[in-house]
Amino acid sequence: xxxxxxxxxxxxxxxxxxxxxxxxxxxxxxxxxxxxxxxxxxxxxxxxxxxxxxxxxxxxxxxxxxxxxxxxxxxxxxxxxxxxxxxxxxxxxxxxxxxxxxxxxxxxxxxxxxxxxxxxxxxxxxxxxxxxxxxxxxxxxxxxxxxxxxxxxxxxxxxxxxxxxxxxxxxxxxxxxxxxxxxxxxxxxxxxxxxxxxxxxxxxxxxxxxxxxxxxxxxxxxxxxxxxxxxxxxxxxxxxxxxxxxxxxxxxxxxxxxxxxxxxxxxxxxxxxxxxxxxxxxxxxxxxxxxxxxxxxxxxxxxxxxxxxxxxxxxxxxxxxxxxxxxxxxxxxxxxxxxxxxxxxxxxxxxxxxxxxxxxxxx
Amino acid sequence: xxxxxxxxxxxxxxxxxxxxxxxxxxxxxxxxxxxxxxxxxxxxxxxxxxxxxxxxxxxxxxxxxxxxxxxxxxxxxxxxxxxxxxxxxxxxxxxxxxxxxxxxxxxxxxxxxxxxxxxxxxxxxxxxxxxxxxxxxxxxxxxxxxxxxxxxxxxxxxxxxxxxxxxxxxxxxxxxxxxxxxxxxxxxxxxxxxxxxxxxxxxxxxxxxxxxxxxxxxxxxxxxxxxxxxxxxxxxxxxxxxxxxxxxxxxxxxxxxxxxxxxxxxxxxxxxxxxxxxxxxxxxxxxxxxxxxxxxxxxxxxxxxxxxxxxxxxxxxxxxxxxxxxxxxxx
Amino acid sequence: xxxxxxxxxxxxxxxxxxxxxxxxxxxxxxxxxxxxxxxxxxxxxxxxxxxxxxxxxxxxxxxxxxxxxxxxxxxxxxxxxxxxxxxxxxxxxxxxxxxxxxxxxxxxxxxxxxxxxxxxxxxxxxxxxxxxxxxxxxxxxxxxxxxxxxxxxxxxxxxxxxxxxxxxxxxxxxxxxxxxxxxxxxxxxxxxxxxxxxxxxxxxxxxxxxxxxxxxxxxxxxxxxxxxxxxxxxxxxxxxxxxxxxxxxxxxxxxxxxxxxxxxxxxxxxxxxxxxxxxxxxxxxxxxxxxxxxxx
Numbered sequence: 005x006x007x008x009x010x011x012x013x014x015x016x017x018x019x020x021x022x023x024x025x026x027x028x029x030x031x032x033x034x035x036x037x038x039x040x041x042x043x044x045x046x047x048x049x050x051x052x053x054x055x056x057x058x059x060x061x062x063x064x065x066x067x068x069x070x071x072x073x074x075x076x077x078x079x080x081x082x083x084x085x086x087x088x089x090x091x092x093x094x095x096x097x098x099x100x101x102x103x104x105x106x107x108x109x110x111x112x113x114x115x116x117x118x119x120x121x122x123x124x125x126x127x128x129x130x131x132x133x134x135x136x137x138x139x140x141x142x143x144x145x146x147x148x149x150x151x152x153x154x155x156x157x158x159x160x161x162x163x164x165x166x167x168x169x170x171x172x173x174x175x176x177x178x179x180x181x182x183x184x185x186x187x188x189x190x191x192x193x194x195x196x197x198x199x200x201x202x203x204x205x206x207x208x209x210x211x212x213x214x215x216x217x218x219x220x221x222x223x224x225x226x227x228x229x230x231x232x233x234x235x236x237x238x239x240x241x242x243x244x245x246x247x248x249x250x251x252x253x254x255x256x257x258x259x260x261x262x263x264x265x266x267x268x269x270x271x272x273x274x275x276x277x278x279x280x281x282x283x284x285x286x287x288x289x290x291x292x293x294x295x296x297x298x299x300x301x302x303x304x305x306x307x308x309x310x311x312x313x314x315x316x317x318x319x320x321x322x323x324x325x326x327x328x329x330x331x332x333x334x335x336x337x338x339x340x341x342x343x344x345x346x347x348x349x350x351x352x353x354x355x356x357x358x359x360x361x362x363x364x365x366x367x
Numbered sequence: 368x369x370x371x372x373x374x375x376x377x378x379x380x381x382x383x384x385x386x387x388x389x390x391x392x393x394x395x396x397x398x399x400x401x402x403x404x405x406x407x408x409x410x411x412x413x414x415x416x417x418x419x420x421x422x423x424x425x426x427x428x429x430x431x432x433x434x435x436x437x438x439x440x441x442x443x444x445x446x447x448x449x450x451x452x453x454x455x456x457x458x459x460x461x462x463x464x465x466x467x468x469x470x471x472x473x474x475x476x477x478x479x480x481x482x483x484x485x486x487x488x489x490x491x492x493x494x495x496x497x498x499x500x501x502x503x504x505x506x507x508x509x510x511x512x513x514x515x516x517x518x519x520x521x522x523x524x525x526x527x528x529x530x531x532x533x534x535x536x537x538x539x540x541x542x543x544x545x546x547x548x549x550x551x552x553x554x555x556x557x558x559x560x561x562x563x564x565x566x567x568x569x570x571x572x573x574x575x576x577x578x579x580x581x582x583x584x585x586x587x588x589x590x591x592x593x594x595x596x597x598x599x600x601x602x603x604x605x606x607x608x609x610x611x612x613x614x615x616x617x618x619x620x621x622x623x624x625x626x627x628x629x630x631x632x633x634x635x636x637x638x639x640x641x642x643x644x645x646x647x648x649x650x651x652x653x654x655x656x657x658x659x660x661x662x663x664x665x666x667x668x669x670x671x672x673x674x675x676x677x678x679x680x681x682x683x684x685x686x687x688x689x690x691x692x693x694x695x696x697x698x
Numbered sequence: 699x700x701x702x703x704x705x706x707x708x709x710x711x712x713x714x715x716x717x718x719x720x721x722x723x724x725x726x727x728x729x730x731x732x733x734x735x736x737x738x739x740x741x742x743x744x745x746x747x748x749x750x751x752x753x754x755x756x757x758x759x760x761x762x763x764x765x766x767x768x769x770x771x772x773x774x775x776x777x778x779x780x781x782x783x784x785x786x787x788x789x790x791x792x793x794x795x796x797x798x799x800x801x802x803x804x805x806x807x808x809x810x811x812x813x814x815x816x817x818x819x820x821x822x823x824x825x826x827x828x829x830x831x832x833x834x835x836x837x838x839x840x841x842x843x844x845x846x847x848x849x850x851x852x853x854x855x856x857x858x859x860x861x862x863x864x865x866x867x868x869x870x871x872x873x874x875x876x877x878x879x880x881x882x883x884x885x886x887x888x889x890x891x892x893x894x895x896x897x898x899x900x901x902x903x904x905x906x907x908x909x910x911x912x913x914x915x916x917x918x919x920x921x922x923x924x925x926x927x928x929x930x931x932x933x934x935x936x937x938x939x940x941x942x943x944x945x946x947x948x949x950x951x952x953x954x955x956x957x958x959x960x961x962x963x964x965x966x967x968x969x970x971x972x973x974x975x976x977x978x979x980x981x982x983x984x985x986x987x988x989x990x991x992x993x994x
Contacts, residue, residue, distance in 0.1 A: 393889055394890075396889075397888075397889035398801075400797060401800045401801035402801050402805065403797075404793075404794045404798040404801060405797075405798040405801040405812075405815045405863075407798065408798065408815060408822055408859065408860065409815065409818055412818055412821065415825065415829065415830070419829065421836075422836050471730070472733060474730075475727045475730025475731070476727075476730050476731050476734055478727050479727040479728060479731050483728070494978075495735065496734060497910075498738060498742075498975065498978060499737070501913045501914065501974045501975065501978050502741060502971060503916075503917025503918070503919070503945055503948075503967075503971070503974065504917065505948045505949050505952070505967075506948070506967045506971060509952050509964070509967055510740075510744055513744070513960075514740070514744055560737045563734060591717060591719070591720035592720055593719055593720040593724065594716065594719075594720070596723070614824075617824040620826070621824065621825070621827065623827055623828045623920040624919045624920055624949060648826050651832070652828055652920055655832075670829040671829075673826055673829065674825060674826070677821075677824035677826065678824065681821045681823075681824045682821070685817060685820055
């Protein structure tokens with residue numbers, strides 16, 4: 005009996021000892037504050053819990069904003085589950101969440117599925133989608149939309165192809181084969197990237213635009229921005245579309261893209277803001293900054309929205325949702341830059357704040 | 368083994384206490400309670416079948432037969448198609464690789480434990496193998512991504528170039544033009560590790576039922592241990608091992624997270640083992656969150672198809688086991 | 699061993715060849731065990747290597763870092779979530795499973811009903827975990843319009859139930875019929891016999907089987923991530939609001955490009971492995987402890 009116990013107790017004791025030793029040995033980083041500290045709350049204290057889900061593209065920004073607003077309102081808890089735009093829309097349809105994040109607009113045939121009735125789009129932030137690449141010896145790259153289309157379609161197969169050379173006069177390009185990395189999972193980033201190509205390279209781009217498209221056989225597929233970034237990083241000659249914050253986190257080089265006004269602009273927050281300034285805003289506050297006019301505009305800037313129902317069913321949750329949105333559109337805008345997102349232009353933010361009044365919270 | 372409680376005489380005597388012996392009601396209640404618990408299995412399975420099939424109906428309606436036999440899985444775009452065939456083939460391919468690797472290994476380990484190992488070594492080996500069974504699937508996937516994927520690319524390239532001149536092999540052992548290390552083969556290898564414990568444990572039980580008399584008879588006639596295994600253990604265990612393999616197959620087919628992370632997520636019908644691909648359970652995990660409408664319905668439909676396949680395999684395994692048990696009883 | 703003056707029963711070269719084959723086969727068998735040890739050592743070793751730096755008392759208790767790309771935070775809510783959800787699943791599946799197995803072995807025997815139920819239990823062990831998740835999502839989450847820890851517990855309970863039934867039935871089969879007969883002879887009715895005689899006799903196996911089922915369930919990801927949502931602060935209420943678990947956090951963090959997220963994933967992986975191994979070892983201990991008890 006003692007033999008058995010002593011023999012088998014050894015293992016868990018070892019495990020516990022290991023964990024404890026690791027614990028004593030390591031120091032923990034306790035910093036959870038963002039770089040920009042938050043100015044005081046702009047509304048009365050919010051309490052309770054609200055849940056949201058949806059787009060992964062703006063997840064870092066929403067997490068930062070959530071931290072800001074919950075620091076100012078200590079009784080408030082907000083859970084945002086970055087599952088994907090599609091899940092966000094479906095969750096909101098079934099009223100499983102109080103708000104949904106989505107990079108793409110709801111298709112007309114799906115509008116009726118929203119069980120809570122009419123819903124509103126609130127623009128929140130925007131960010132560039134980079135065309136990241138990894139090519140030894142080439143630190144600066146410029147690409148026109150037509151060339152990008154041909155590369156991602158598989159028409160252009162090597163880096164020293166005349167099409168790429170034409171965009172990069174004076175740069176010597178190796179004959180390395182191009183490895184195209186795309187998303188394997190459905191993604192709002194893919195939707196926006198392909199939408200851009202449909203707009204800007206209409207004659208060359210044949211694959212259409214959606215959360216995933218029928219990529220040609222030779223491409224490498226990877227999960228999420230992280231996966232695509234990893235493929236590009238590990239492959240000399242790799243190229244792919246990665247959202248700005250992930251591209252920066254992975255230390256990738258990205259190409260300058262020719263915008264609608266003819267200038268080659270690098271992916272940056274100022275380029276994104278310029279694109280937002282040039283975009284037309286629809287009455288429901290949706291807008292499309294892809295291939296926006298303006299000489300400083302970065303053409304592959306993707307918008308993202310939060311969807312909420314007009315008629316809120318719960319007083320506390322309705323107040324919280326309104327408060328959270330108001331925070332994003334006021335104090336929260338300053339947080340965007342620190343996490344690589346572009347603020348909304350003042351005019352659009354004001355319109356969105358006005359739209360908040362349309363939300364009806366029960367008394 | 369249901370030994371029936373003997374009927375008690377309704378006469379007064381020193382043991383019975385009163386006209387109605389106590390505990391009759393509780394006894395019956397208990398029986399119904401346990402029956403109810405058992406029936407829960409039926410209820411749950413029925414609910415699973417009903418709810419998932421109902422959610423999958425829009426998929427069947429929009430694709431018709433193409434749902435199962437369609438060649439293309441293109442979930443979005445102008446002309447979305449949701450054909451399950453690439454995913455079914457992918458699941459079968461990954462499972463085939465996993466079984467090819469796991470079955471010989473499992474049989475070897477089981478034989479080691481039952482025939483070769485000295486007594487004190489048996490339990491430790493069994494416990495260690497069972498530890499493999501308990502490692503969560505997501506940790507296998509994470510490990511595969513961090514440790515296996517990059518070096519295995521090189522291995523694939525080497526193998527591909529070695530067999531490049533042999534006609535059939537050079538197609539089978541080839542892959543994508545720019546391999547990422549994620550492929551049917553990588554997923555298959557990791558799944559093989561994951562299903563080895565269950566196949567080993569089942570095979571062990573089968574080998575343990577071989578009558579010692581037969582084994583001793585073989586040894587008495589001068590057979591070496593290996594010859595004894597071949598002559599006495601194997602013939603006796605054939606169908607049991609088949610059943611164990613089938614159960615391992617069912618497990619391999621249902622493996623979700625590890626395959627989702629390691630398969631390369633490119634649904635296609637191919638015989639190239641080193642190319643990236645996809646499988647039913649994996650694609651549900653990867654794509655469910657972005658999916659809406661028909662896409663979502665198609666993914667749930669894939670779950671239904673997978674469910675049916677595992678049922679069929681489970682039933683066949685059971686039938687094989689039963690046949691062998693009946694045969695053994697007659698031996 | 700061979701008598702030099704007696705008949706030579708085997709020809710020498712053939713004998714050597716057979717011995718060689720035997721030796722080769724034996725080494726192949728030993729090799730297969732060693733081959734299986736390699737991935738175990740590699741995986742556990744790598745997990746310890748990557749995870750040990752991350753684990754600390756704070757890591758195990760702090761709330762989850764709200765902003766993925768920043769370092770810091772811990773897995774406290776995930777650990778609590780895993781334990782609560784798995785615990786609730788066990789509380790549902792184990793009693794139900796043991797009762798079901800009792801029916802199959804003690805009452806059903808070889809009857810048709812029992813045969814069908816056994817077949818269904820076997821079928822249910824084969825249901826892929828993702829299908830369980832889809833099922834609970836459709837039936838429960840959409841109906842009650844909320845992602846909760848309880849939904850996750852339901853899905854895990856469905857996964858555990860057939861395992862517990864099968865393992866318990868095997869254990870009950872092993873209880874010698876003499877024990878039951880003795881109890882009947884003393885005047886006990888069937889229910890009482892089962893509860894006071896059969897179950898205690900089979901207890902060690904049942905407990906060990908249950909603990910192993912719990913260990914497996916604690917590691918499951920697929921059934922959970924669809925139905926429990928996410929939180930960054932511990933939620934001890936399984937019925938209200940979303941929750942999180944170690945397995946779901948590993949899956950989520952593994953897909954993020956930030957270095958700190960990868961570290962968190964490994965820390966959580968090490969914690970999860972430690973928990974599942976602990977349950978496995980408890981199961982072995984229980985078998986040893988309880989068997990000795992009943993034997994003496």
